[in-house]
Amino acid sequence: MRRHTARAAMPLSVLALLAVGGCGGEQAAGGGSRPEGTTQARARAVAEAWHGSRAARAWTKGYHPLDDVVQLPDGAFHTDADKRAYATENFVLDTALPAAPARTGRVKWSHGGSLTLPLTGAREAYDSVARGGNDGPHLTVTDARLGETTLLTSRGPATVPAWLFTIEGYDTPLKRVALGPSRPPAPPIRPAAKAPSDELWPLARLVDVYRDGRSLTVLAQRGACDEGPAVGVLETDDSVVLSASITGHKGGVCTSEMLGVPKTVTLKRPLGDRILLDAFTGRPLTSPSGG
Structure with missing residues (x-):
């Protein structure tokens, strides 16, 4: 019931990476590598865009499963x-x-x-x-x-x-x-670019949130000749932004497909009712089954 996605250019709108100031309560989460440079700026931009936004207010009033339905x-x-x-x-x-x-x-x-x-x-x-x-x-x-x-x-x-x-x-x-999820609000920020790069790649989906609320697993992606994916974490008072990237390259002949790799990150405090966001798309991550 759970499928991997193949590597392909995604028809997304261009967004210049925003270098904005930190949000209230920002901290780097344990268990995931901290975003750096423009990737960190993008994560902060996503958190800032959602903070106090109309989309965030709509999100908090809806029903959005984080478990498999x-x-x-x-x-x-x-x-x-x-x-x-x-x-x-x-x-x-x-x-x-x-x-x-x-x-x-x-x-x-x-x-x-x-x-x-x-x-x-x-x-x-x-x-x-x-x-x-x-x-x-x-x-x-x-x-x-x-x-x-x-x-x-x-x-x-x-x-x-x-x-x-x-x-x-x-x-x-x-x-x-026996209920479908609420319609998600339009995100208050556009995707990071027309197509992913090794420095910032969209996450495939949320896999699981552990019962302690501090550990969660997402499906990241890697190529056949990559060393593997990394997932950076940026925590604020009202959101958790995950930044996926692809690390290292091996030599030789490589196929073009992308492989799904579960990656678990650990937060400084439980996710609670904070919005879980993907840095590349600027969208929330929810149940893989969609309700």
Whole structure:
């Protein structure tokens, strides 16, 4: 369900790198290399642009998952065949899918507050995880019902409606969140350039935020002959800006594809409700599944 992206020039608008002053509470985070030179200036520019902006205010009022919106059964998966079936999204439906009992559902944050959003139907939720259809191994869904689950969002932990799909051979269901995310606001800053460079490259996606809130993993990218990616971290009071770069080059014949590499960084303090931003695009990083 998670795919790597290939290296290609991206049709993005030009932005001169801005050398702006530091934001309140700025600090270099542990576990990631500190941005330098124009890369640091870009990270600061992104943080400054979001600080107190209309986009930031809109972001804090929405529902934006930081966890994967698909949660696997306990102990998944028992066999290599089941692992292959899930990886290829190969499911068989052996039950009738129920109609949604309502048109809307509520996000309920653990610290208080809620938001009502359109409820995803069982068919749409099932189709989002069962896009396969080959003759290989498959997982059989024997029941489906609407329930709840918890996940981390940009506003902290929340309880949300979820479709619970019982899978043959597993004691607990596969859960698919039954709400789509809020529409993200237009970022208050343009991308850094028309195309990436080794000094600044967009991150592919957010992979995971650890439960302590201080460690998070992103999918960075590297070429076949690179030494690997580096991810710099710039923390402010209301944002965390990640700057991805590609380090070193090896000699010899190289292919042109980009490879995804998980990189974990550690923050000085928990992410909390601070906005997690990509320095190149100027956009927030959220759940890979998109809700």
